[in-house]
Amino acid sequence: AHGSDHEGCNLHGCQCCVVPRDFDVAVCHISTDFDSLAAAVGLARWRSAVTGEKAVVVVPGGEHPSVQRFLALYKQMLPLLFPAKAVDPRRLRWVGIVDNYRKERLGAAAEWPERAEQVAVYDHHRAATTNCDILNPNLTIQVDEVGATTTMIAEMLRDIGATLEPAEATLMALAIHFDTGNLTFETTTHRDVGALGWLMTQGATQRTINEFTHQMLSPEQQQMLNQGLQSLTRQSIHGLTLARVFLESETFRKGMSTVAQDILDLSGSDILILGITTKAKKKDSNEVQLSIIGRARARVDGIDMGEMFRLYGGGGHAKAASLSTKLPAEDAEPFVNDVADVVAGQIQPALMVEEFMNRSVVSCSVQTSMAQAKELLLAHDISGLVVLDDVDKLVGVITRYDIMMAELGNRTETPVTAWVTRPCKTLPPDAPLHDAERIMAEARIGRLPVIDAERKVIGIVTRTDVLRQRHLV
Numbered sequence: 001a002h003g004s005d006h007e008g009c010n011l012h013g014c015q016c017c018v019v020p021r022d023f024d025v026a027v028c029h030i031s032t033d034f035d036s037l038a039a040a041v042g043l044a045r046w047r048s049a050v051t052g053e054k055a056v057v058v059v060p061g062g063e064h065p066s067v068q069r070f071l072a073l074y075k076q077m078l079p080l081l082f083p084a085k086a087v088d089p090r091r092l093r094w095v096g097i098v099d100n101y102r103k104e105r106l107g108a109a110a111e112w113p114e115r116a117e118q119v120a121v122y123d124h125h126r127a128a129t130t131n132c133d134i135l136n137p138n139l140t141i142q143v144d145e146v147g148a149t150t151t152m153i154a155e156m157l158r159d160i161g162a163t164l165e166p167a168e169a170t171l172m173a174l175a176i177h178f179d180t181g182n183l184t185f186e187t188t189t190h191r192d193v194g195a196l197g198w199l200m201t202q203g204a205t206q207r208t209i210n211e212f213t214h215q216m217l218s219p220e221q222q223q224m225l226n227q228g229l230q231s232l233t234r235q236s237i238h239g240l241t242l243a244r245v246f247l248e249s250e251t252f253r254k255g256m257s258t259v260a261q262d263i264l265d266l267s268g269s270d271i272l273i274l275g276i277t278t279k280a281k282k283k284d285s286n287e288v289q290l291s292i293i294g295r296a297r298a299r300v301d302g303i304d305m306g307e308m309f310r311l312y313g314g315g316g317h318a319k320a321a322s323l324s325t326k327l328p329a330e331d332a333e334p335f336v337n338d339v340a341d342v343v344a345g346q347i348q349p350a351l352m353v354e355e356f357m358n359r360s361v362v363s364c365s366v367q368t369s370m371a372q373a374k375e376l377l378l379a380h381d382i383s384g385l386v387v388l389d390d391v392d393k394l395v396g397v398i399t400r401y402d403i404m405m406a407e408l409g410n411r412t413e414t415p416v417t418a419w420v421t422r423p424c425k426t427l428p429p430d431a432p433l434h435d436a437e438r439i440m441a442e443a444r445i446g447r448l449p450v451i452d453a454e455r456k457v458i459g460i461v462t463r464t465d466v467l468r469q470r471h472l473v
Contacts, residue, residue: 370406
Protein backbone atom coordinates (compact mmCIF):
# COMPACT_ATOMS: atom_id res chain seq x y z
CA ALA A 1 0.00 0.00 0.00
CA HIS A 2 1.09 3.58 -0.45
CA GLY A 3 0.28 6.85 1.27
CA SER A 4 -2.82 8.86 0.57
CA ASP A 5 -0.80 11.60 -1.17
CA HIS A 6 0.86 8.91 -3.36
CA GLU A 7 4.25 10.58 -3.13
CA GLY A 8 7.03 8.11 -3.69
CA CYS A 9 4.72 5.47 -5.09
CA ASN A 10 6.61 3.23 -7.52
CA LEU A 11 3.84 0.79 -8.36
CA HIS A 12 4.05 0.12 -12.09
CA GLY A 13 0.95 1.37 -13.89
CA CYS A 14 -0.57 3.03 -10.84
CA GLN A 15 -2.97 5.46 -12.52
CA CYS A 16 -3.83 7.23 -9.26
CA CYS A 17 -0.26 8.53 -9.12
CA VAL A 18 -0.18 9.92 -12.64
CA VAL A 19 -0.32 13.73 -12.32
CA PRO A 20 -0.70 15.71 -15.54
CA ARG A 21 1.98 18.29 -16.35
CA ASP A 22 -0.39 21.09 -17.27
CA PHE A 23 0.53 24.08 -15.09
CA ASP A 24 2.46 27.12 -16.34
CA VAL A 25 3.50 29.78 -13.84
CA ALA A 26 5.48 33.04 -13.90
CA VAL A 27 7.18 33.66 -10.56
CA CYS A 28 8.17 36.98 -9.00
CA HIS A 29 10.99 37.28 -6.47
CA ILE A 30 10.38 37.78 -2.76
CA SER A 31 9.77 41.37 -1.63
CA THR A 32 8.23 41.84 -5.04
CA ASP A 33 8.81 45.24 -6.64
CA PHE A 34 7.06 46.71 -9.66
CA ASP A 35 9.56 45.34 -12.18
CA SER A 36 9.22 41.80 -10.86
CA LEU A 37 5.42 41.87 -10.71
CA ALA A 38 4.94 43.58 -14.07
CA ALA A 39 7.42 41.32 -15.85
CA ALA A 40 5.69 38.25 -14.41
CA VAL A 41 2.24 39.48 -15.44
CA GLY A 42 3.49 40.25 -18.93
CA LEU A 43 5.33 36.94 -19.21
CA ALA A 44 2.23 34.99 -18.19
CA ARG A 45 0.23 36.83 -20.85
CA TRP A 46 2.91 36.03 -23.43
CA ARG A 47 3.07 32.36 -22.44
CA SER A 48 -0.72 32.06 -22.63
CA ALA A 49 -0.73 33.65 -26.07
CA VAL A 50 1.96 31.41 -27.59
CA THR A 51 0.75 28.13 -26.08
CA GLY A 52 -2.99 28.62 -25.96
CA GLU A 53 -2.91 27.42 -22.33
CA LYS A 54 -3.52 29.63 -19.31
CA ALA A 55 -0.44 30.73 -17.35
CA VAL A 56 -0.66 32.31 -13.89
CA VAL A 57 1.48 34.63 -11.75
CA VAL A 58 2.71 33.83 -8.25
CA VAL A 59 4.10 36.28 -5.69
CA PRO A 60 6.07 33.90 -3.43
CA GLY A 61 6.76 36.13 -0.44
CA GLY A 62 5.87 39.73 0.36
CA GLU A 63 5.64 42.89 -1.72
CA HIS A 64 7.23 46.33 -1.67
CA PRO A 65 4.85 48.83 0.05
CA SER A 66 4.19 50.65 -3.23
CA VAL A 67 3.28 47.35 -4.88
CA GLN A 68 1.01 46.50 -1.95
CA ARG A 69 -0.80 49.82 -2.40
CA PHE A 70 -1.15 49.21 -6.14
CA LEU A 71 -2.52 45.69 -5.64
CA ALA A 72 -4.97 46.91 -3.00
CA LEU A 73 -6.63 48.97 -5.73
CA TYR A 74 -5.98 46.99 -8.92
CA LYS A 75 -5.73 43.33 -7.91
CA GLN A 76 -9.19 42.55 -9.25
CA MET A 77 -8.02 43.79 -12.66
CA LEU A 78 -5.11 41.34 -12.70
CA PRO A 79 -6.86 37.93 -12.80
CA LEU A 80 -3.61 36.07 -13.50
CA LEU A 81 -2.46 36.34 -9.86
CA PHE A 82 -2.48 32.96 -8.12
CA PRO A 83 -1.64 31.97 -4.50
CA ALA A 84 1.62 30.04 -4.08
CA LYS A 85 0.08 27.53 -1.67
CA ALA A 86 -2.42 26.49 -4.34
CA VAL A 87 0.31 25.36 -6.74
CA ASP A 88 0.92 21.62 -6.97
CA PRO A 89 4.64 21.30 -7.90
CA ARG A 90 3.96 17.90 -9.49
CA ARG A 91 1.84 19.60 -12.16
CA LEU A 92 4.45 22.16 -13.17
CA ARG A 93 5.08 22.11 -16.89
CA TRP A 94 6.81 25.48 -17.28
CA VAL A 95 8.16 28.01 -14.77
CA GLY A 96 9.13 31.51 -15.85
CA ILE A 97 11.35 33.45 -13.47
CA VAL A 98 11.71 37.21 -13.86
CA ASP A 99 14.13 39.83 -12.51
CA ASN A 100 15.91 37.15 -10.48
CA TYR A 101 18.52 34.45 -10.94
CA ARG A 102 18.89 33.22 -7.35
CA LYS A 103 17.00 30.28 -5.88
CA GLU A 104 16.91 31.84 -2.40
CA ARG A 105 14.91 34.79 -3.74
CA LEU A 106 12.09 32.50 -4.89
CA GLY A 107 10.77 32.04 -1.34
CA ALA A 108 7.93 29.52 -1.28
CA ALA A 109 8.68 28.68 -4.92
CA ALA A 110 12.35 27.79 -4.35
CA GLU A 111 11.90 24.10 -5.23
CA TRP A 112 9.63 24.61 -8.22
CA PRO A 113 12.31 24.94 -10.92
CA GLU A 114 13.69 21.48 -10.13
CA ARG A 115 10.19 20.00 -10.33
CA ALA A 116 9.14 21.63 -13.61
CA GLU A 117 9.66 20.24 -17.11
CA GLN A 118 11.01 23.57 -18.39
CA VAL A 119 12.33 26.74 -16.77
CA ALA A 120 12.99 30.13 -18.39
CA VAL A 121 14.82 32.97 -16.64
CA TYR A 122 14.47 36.57 -17.85
CA ASP A 123 16.65 39.22 -16.23
CA HIS A 124 18.36 42.53 -16.92
CA HIS A 125 21.22 42.05 -14.43
CA ARG A 126 24.31 40.94 -16.35
CA ALA A 127 25.42 38.76 -13.41
CA ALA A 128 22.57 36.38 -14.25
CA THR A 129 24.62 34.94 -17.10
CA THR A 130 27.34 33.65 -14.75
CA ASN A 131 25.83 33.53 -11.25
CA CYS A 132 22.46 31.87 -11.84
CA ASP A 133 21.98 28.99 -9.37
CA ILE A 134 18.55 27.89 -10.60
CA LEU A 135 18.71 24.28 -11.80
CA ASN A 136 16.69 22.43 -14.42
CA PRO A 137 17.73 20.16 -17.32
CA ASN A 138 15.70 22.35 -19.70
CA LEU A 139 16.78 25.76 -18.43
CA THR A 140 17.01 28.81 -20.70
CA ILE A 141 18.35 32.19 -19.59
CA GLN A 142 17.78 35.47 -21.40
CA VAL A 143 19.71 38.47 -20.12
CA ASP A 144 19.49 41.84 -21.87
CA GLU A 145 21.21 45.00 -20.64
CA VAL A 146 18.16 47.23 -20.49
CA GLY A 147 16.78 49.41 -17.73
CA ALA A 148 14.04 47.00 -16.65
CA THR A 149 13.17 43.33 -17.13
CA THR A 150 9.67 44.51 -18.00
CA THR A 151 11.12 46.12 -21.13
CA MET A 152 12.19 42.69 -22.40
CA ILE A 153 8.75 41.23 -21.75
CA ALA A 154 6.94 44.20 -23.32
CA GLU A 155 8.99 43.68 -26.48
CA MET A 156 8.05 39.99 -26.56
CA LEU A 157 4.37 40.88 -26.27
CA ARG A 158 4.64 43.59 -28.91
CA ASP A 159 6.39 41.22 -31.32
CA ILE A 160 3.53 38.71 -31.22
CA GLY A 161 0.91 41.45 -31.66
CA ALA A 162 -0.55 41.01 -28.17
CA THR A 163 -3.24 43.30 -26.80
CA LEU A 164 -3.09 44.20 -23.10
CA GLU A 165 -5.71 45.33 -20.64
CA PRO A 166 -5.19 48.96 -19.49
CA ALA A 167 -4.34 47.81 -15.94
CA GLU A 168 -1.65 45.47 -17.29
CA ALA A 169 -0.18 48.16 -19.54
CA THR A 170 -0.20 50.65 -16.65
CA LEU A 171 1.56 48.20 -14.33
CA MET A 172 4.25 47.48 -16.91
CA ALA A 173 4.78 51.19 -17.62
CA LEU A 174 5.06 51.83 -13.89
CA ALA A 175 7.74 49.16 -13.64
CA ILE A 176 9.85 50.73 -16.37
CA HIS A 177 9.50 54.16 -14.75
CA PHE A 178 10.56 52.79 -11.36
CA ASP A 179 13.55 50.80 -12.59
CA THR A 180 14.85 53.58 -14.84
CA GLY A 181 14.22 56.50 -12.49
CA ASN A 182 11.67 57.89 -14.95
CA LEU A 183 14.17 57.24 -17.76
CA THR A 184 17.00 59.13 -16.00
CA PHE A 185 19.24 56.28 -14.73
CA GLU A 186 22.39 55.51 -16.68
CA THR A 187 21.15 51.97 -17.32
CA THR A 188 18.20 53.35 -19.35
CA THR A 189 18.26 52.44 -23.04
CA HIS A 190 16.31 53.36 -26.17
CA ARG A 191 14.55 50.03 -25.78
CA ASP A 192 13.03 51.15 -22.46
CA VAL A 193 11.73 54.30 -24.15
CA GLY A 194 10.32 52.25 -27.02
CA ALA A 195 8.62 49.81 -24.65
CA LEU A 196 7.01 52.70 -22.78
CA GLY A 197 5.74 54.12 -26.05
CA TRP A 198 4.14 50.79 -26.97
CA LEU A 199 2.55 50.47 -23.53
CA MET A 200 0.98 53.89 -23.98
CA THR A 201 -0.70 52.57 -27.13
CA GLN A 202 -2.02 49.69 -25.01
CA GLY A 203 -3.82 52.04 -22.63
CA ALA A 204 -1.28 52.76 -19.87
CA THR A 205 -2.80 55.49 -17.70
CA GLN A 206 -0.54 58.48 -17.06
CA ARG A 207 -2.58 59.61 -14.07
CA THR A 208 -2.02 56.30 -12.32
CA ILE A 209 1.67 56.30 -13.24
CA ASN A 210 2.03 59.78 -11.74
CA GLU A 211 0.21 58.70 -8.59
CA PHE A 212 2.45 55.73 -7.89
CA THR A 213 5.82 57.06 -9.02
CA HIS A 214 5.58 59.85 -6.44
CA GLN A 215 6.00 57.74 -3.33
CA MET A 216 4.79 59.02 0.03
CA LEU A 217 6.57 57.72 3.11
CA SER A 218 4.54 55.96 5.76
CA PRO A 219 4.84 57.22 9.38
CA GLU A 220 7.21 54.31 10.11
CA GLN A 221 9.34 55.17 7.07
CA GLN A 222 9.40 58.84 8.05
CA GLN A 223 10.63 57.81 11.50
CA MET A 224 13.44 55.75 9.96
CA LEU A 225 14.31 58.64 7.64
CA ASN A 226 14.64 61.04 10.58
CA GLN A 227 16.75 58.56 12.54
CA GLY A 228 18.93 57.97 9.51
CA LEU A 229 19.58 61.67 8.94
CA GLN A 230 20.42 62.15 12.63
CA SER A 231 22.81 59.21 12.86
CA LEU A 232 24.48 59.73 9.47
CA THR A 233 28.27 60.04 9.37
CA ARG A 234 30.14 61.52 6.40
CA GLN A 235 33.52 60.77 4.89
CA SER A 236 35.11 62.81 2.10
CA ILE A 237 37.05 60.72 -0.43
CA HIS A 238 38.58 62.24 -3.56
CA GLY A 239 36.00 65.03 -3.52
CA LEU A 240 33.00 62.70 -3.04
CA THR A 241 30.95 62.30 0.13
CA LEU A 242 30.33 58.76 1.41
CA ALA A 243 27.58 58.57 4.03
CA ARG A 244 27.10 55.69 6.46
CA VAL A 245 23.92 54.96 8.39
CA PHE A 246 23.30 52.15 10.87
CA LEU A 247 19.78 51.63 12.26
CA GLU A 248 18.20 49.07 14.56
CA SER A 249 14.55 48.04 14.50
CA GLU A 250 12.44 45.69 16.58
CA THR A 251 10.46 44.60 13.52
CA PHE A 252 11.09 44.29 9.78
CA ARG A 253 10.67 47.63 7.97
CA LYS A 254 9.34 47.56 4.44
CA GLY A 255 10.26 50.09 1.79
CA MET A 256 13.70 50.93 3.14
CA SER A 257 15.03 51.38 -0.40
CA THR A 258 12.82 54.45 -0.68
CA VAL A 259 14.10 55.69 2.68
CA ALA A 260 17.69 55.15 1.52
CA GLN A 261 17.13 57.22 -1.61
CA ASP A 262 15.60 60.04 0.45
CA ILE A 263 18.54 60.00 2.87
CA LEU A 264 20.95 60.22 -0.08
CA ASP A 265 19.04 63.16 -1.56
CA LEU A 266 18.36 65.10 1.64
CA SER A 267 21.88 64.69 3.04
CA GLY A 268 23.52 65.92 -0.16
CA SER A 269 25.80 62.88 -0.13
CA ASP A 270 27.18 61.19 -3.23
CA ILE A 271 27.19 57.61 -1.91
CA LEU A 272 25.15 56.00 0.88
CA ILE A 273 25.58 52.71 2.69
CA LEU A 274 22.54 52.06 4.91
CA GLY A 275 22.41 49.11 7.29
CA ILE A 276 19.34 48.16 9.33
CA THR A 277 18.93 45.23 11.70
CA THR A 278 15.82 43.37 12.78
CA LYS A 279 15.81 41.22 15.90
CA ALA A 280 15.48 37.45 15.48
CA LYS A 281 12.08 35.90 16.15
CA LYS A 282 13.58 33.55 18.73
CA LYS A 283 13.73 35.39 22.04
CA ASP A 284 16.88 33.63 23.24
CA SER A 285 18.77 34.21 19.98
CA ASN A 286 21.53 36.79 19.66
CA GLU A 287 21.23 36.80 15.88
CA VAL A 288 19.80 39.68 13.86
CA GLN A 289 18.71 40.01 10.26
CA LEU A 290 20.87 42.67 8.63
CA SER A 291 19.84 44.41 5.44
CA ILE A 292 22.30 46.69 3.64
CA ILE A 293 21.25 49.09 0.90
CA GLY A 294 23.75 50.93 -1.28
CA ARG A 295 22.97 53.97 -3.40
CA ALA A 296 25.14 56.34 -5.45
CA ARG A 297 24.52 59.37 -7.62
CA ALA A 298 25.06 59.38 -11.37
CA ARG A 299 28.16 61.58 -11.00
CA VAL A 300 29.98 58.79 -9.15
CA ASP A 301 32.19 56.78 -11.50
CA GLY A 302 34.31 53.68 -10.95
CA ILE A 303 32.26 51.83 -8.33
CA ASP A 304 30.15 48.69 -8.78
CA MET A 305 28.14 47.97 -5.65
CA GLY A 306 26.10 45.29 -7.42
CA GLU A 307 29.21 43.23 -8.14
CA MET A 308 30.56 43.70 -4.63
CA PHE A 309 27.25 42.90 -2.90
CA ARG A 310 27.03 39.67 -4.90
CA LEU A 311 30.02 38.43 -2.90
CA TYR A 312 27.75 38.47 0.15
CA GLY A 313 24.70 36.93 -1.53
CA GLY A 314 23.13 40.22 -2.60
CA GLY A 315 23.13 41.99 -5.92
CA GLY A 316 21.75 44.83 -7.98
CA HIS A 317 23.27 47.48 -10.18
CA ALA A 318 26.51 49.45 -10.01
CA LYS A 319 24.86 52.34 -8.16
CA ALA A 320 21.86 50.64 -6.55
CA ALA A 321 22.31 47.33 -4.74
CA SER A 322 21.28 45.47 -1.61
CA LEU A 323 22.06 42.39 0.45
CA SER A 324 20.61 40.59 3.45
CA THR A 325 22.30 38.27 5.94
CA LYS A 326 22.02 36.87 9.46
CA LEU A 327 24.78 37.40 12.00
CA PRO A 328 25.37 38.04 15.72
CA ALA A 329 24.04 41.43 16.83
CA GLU A 330 27.46 42.70 17.90
CA ASP A 331 28.89 42.02 14.41
CA ALA A 332 26.22 43.92 12.49
CA GLU A 333 27.55 47.48 12.63
CA PRO A 334 31.19 46.45 12.02
CA PHE A 335 30.00 44.48 8.98
CA VAL A 336 28.20 47.55 7.61
CA ASN A 337 31.38 49.57 8.09
CA ASP A 338 33.41 46.87 6.35
CA VAL A 339 31.08 47.05 3.35
CA ALA A 340 31.33 50.85 3.34
CA ASP A 341 35.13 50.60 3.49
CA VAL A 342 35.17 48.35 0.43
CA VAL A 343 32.97 50.82 -1.45
CA ALA A 344 35.25 53.65 -0.31
CA GLY A 345 38.20 51.75 -1.73
CA GLN A 346 36.51 51.67 -5.15
CA ILE A 347 36.25 55.46 -5.35
CA GLN A 348 38.73 56.65 -7.94
CA PRO A 349 41.07 59.61 -7.36
CA ALA A 350 39.60 62.80 -8.75
CA LEU A 351 40.61 63.83 -12.26
CA MET A 352 42.86 66.89 -12.15
CA VAL A 353 42.29 69.95 -14.32
CA GLU A 354 45.69 69.62 -16.01
CA GLU A 355 44.61 66.18 -17.33
CA PHE A 356 41.76 67.52 -19.45
CA MET A 357 42.21 71.31 -19.84
CA ASN A 358 42.59 72.82 -23.30
CA ARG A 359 46.18 73.98 -23.65
CA SER A 360 45.54 75.93 -26.87
CA VAL A 361 44.23 79.12 -25.30
CA VAL A 362 42.94 81.88 -27.56
CA SER A 363 43.92 85.22 -26.00
CA CYS A 364 44.26 88.91 -26.74
CA SER A 365 46.12 91.85 -25.23
CA VAL A 366 44.65 94.70 -23.25
CA GLN A 367 45.06 96.98 -26.30
CA THR A 368 42.85 94.80 -28.52
CA SER A 369 39.62 96.54 -29.55
CA MET A 370 36.22 94.98 -28.93
CA ALA A 371 35.74 94.71 -32.71
CA GLN A 372 38.98 92.74 -33.03
CA ALA A 373 37.95 90.58 -30.06
CA LYS A 374 34.69 89.76 -31.85
CA GLU A 375 36.63 88.67 -34.95
CA LEU A 376 38.74 86.34 -32.80
CA LEU A 377 35.65 84.79 -31.22
CA LEU A 378 34.06 84.20 -34.62
CA ALA A 379 37.25 82.85 -36.18
CA HIS A 380 37.75 80.29 -33.42
CA ASP A 381 34.04 79.62 -32.75
CA ILE A 382 34.39 80.28 -29.04
CA SER A 383 32.37 82.33 -26.55
CA GLY A 384 35.13 83.92 -24.48
CA LEU A 385 38.66 85.32 -24.70
CA VAL A 386 41.46 85.40 -22.16
CA VAL A 387 42.95 88.90 -21.83
CA LEU A 388 46.69 89.17 -21.05
CA ASP A 389 48.86 92.12 -20.00
CA ASP A 390 52.16 93.17 -21.55
CA VAL A 391 54.06 90.34 -19.80
CA ASP A 392 51.46 87.69 -20.67
CA LYS A 393 49.92 87.54 -17.21
CA LEU A 394 46.19 87.09 -16.82
CA VAL A 395 44.09 90.25 -16.61
CA GLY A 396 40.62 88.81 -17.06
CA VAL A 397 38.10 87.45 -19.56
CA ILE A 398 35.99 88.96 -22.35
CA THR A 399 32.77 87.20 -23.41
CA ARG A 400 30.24 87.43 -26.23
CA TYR A 401 27.93 89.23 -23.84
CA ASP A 402 30.55 91.95 -23.26
CA ILE A 403 30.93 92.41 -27.02
CA MET A 404 27.17 92.59 -27.49
CA MET A 405 26.94 95.35 -24.86
CA ALA A 406 29.75 97.25 -26.61
CA GLU A 407 27.88 96.96 -29.90
CA LEU A 408 24.66 98.24 -28.33
CA GLY A 409 26.57 101.25 -27.04
CA ASN A 410 28.38 101.76 -30.36
CA ARG A 411 31.71 101.35 -28.57
CA THR A 412 33.32 98.47 -30.43
CA GLU A 413 36.51 100.45 -31.09
CA THR A 414 37.23 100.81 -27.37
CA PRO A 415 39.94 98.49 -25.94
CA VAL A 416 38.91 95.31 -24.16
CA THR A 417 40.52 96.61 -20.97
CA ALA A 418 37.44 98.77 -20.48
CA TRP A 419 35.15 95.73 -20.58
CA VAL A 420 37.20 92.90 -19.14
CA THR A 421 35.84 90.98 -16.17
CA ARG A 422 38.34 91.21 -13.31
CA PRO A 423 39.27 89.70 -11.10
CA CYS A 424 38.09 86.55 -12.81
CA LYS A 425 37.75 83.07 -11.35
CA THR A 426 40.72 80.80 -12.04
CA LEU A 427 42.03 77.33 -11.31
CA PRO A 428 45.45 75.91 -10.52
CA PRO A 429 46.50 72.93 -12.68
CA ASP A 430 46.16 70.51 -9.73
CA ALA A 431 42.54 71.45 -8.98
CA PRO A 432 40.14 68.48 -9.15
CA LEU A 433 37.29 68.24 -11.65
CA HIS A 434 34.65 68.75 -8.98
CA ASP A 435 36.20 72.12 -8.03
CA ALA A 436 35.84 73.31 -11.62
CA GLU A 437 32.23 72.16 -11.68
CA ARG A 438 31.45 73.81 -8.33
CA ILE A 439 33.00 77.18 -9.23
CA MET A 440 31.21 77.30 -12.59
CA ALA A 441 27.88 76.52 -10.93
CA GLU A 442 28.32 79.02 -8.09
CA ALA A 443 29.70 81.88 -10.25
CA ARG A 444 27.47 81.06 -13.25
CA ILE A 445 30.36 81.24 -15.68
CA GLY A 446 31.28 79.11 -18.65
CA ARG A 447 35.09 79.11 -18.59
CA LEU A 448 37.94 79.08 -16.10
CA PRO A 449 41.51 80.03 -17.03
CA VAL A 450 44.14 77.70 -15.56
CA ILE A 451 47.13 79.64 -14.26
CA ASP A 452 50.53 78.81 -12.79
CA ALA A 453 52.15 80.39 -9.74
CA GLU A 454 53.12 83.48 -11.79
CA ARG A 455 49.57 83.99 -13.12
CA LYS A 456 50.63 82.85 -16.56
CA VAL A 457 47.77 81.16 -18.41
CA ILE A 458 48.64 77.54 -19.19
CA GLY A 459 45.19 76.30 -20.17
CA ILE A 460 41.45 76.84 -19.99
CA VAL A 461 38.49 74.71 -18.84
CA THR A 462 35.01 75.26 -20.28
CA ARG A 463 31.55 73.96 -19.42
CA THR A 464 31.81 71.56 -22.33
CA ASP A 465 35.08 70.15 -20.95
CA VAL A 466 33.42 69.47 -17.60
CA LEU A 467 30.37 67.87 -19.23
CA ARG A 468 32.57 65.61 -21.35
CA GLN A 469 34.52 64.40 -18.32
CA ARG A 470 31.23 63.73 -16.51
CA HIS A 471 30.03 61.81 -19.60
CA LEU A 472 27.02 64.12 -19.86
CA VAL A 473 27.51 65.02 -23.52
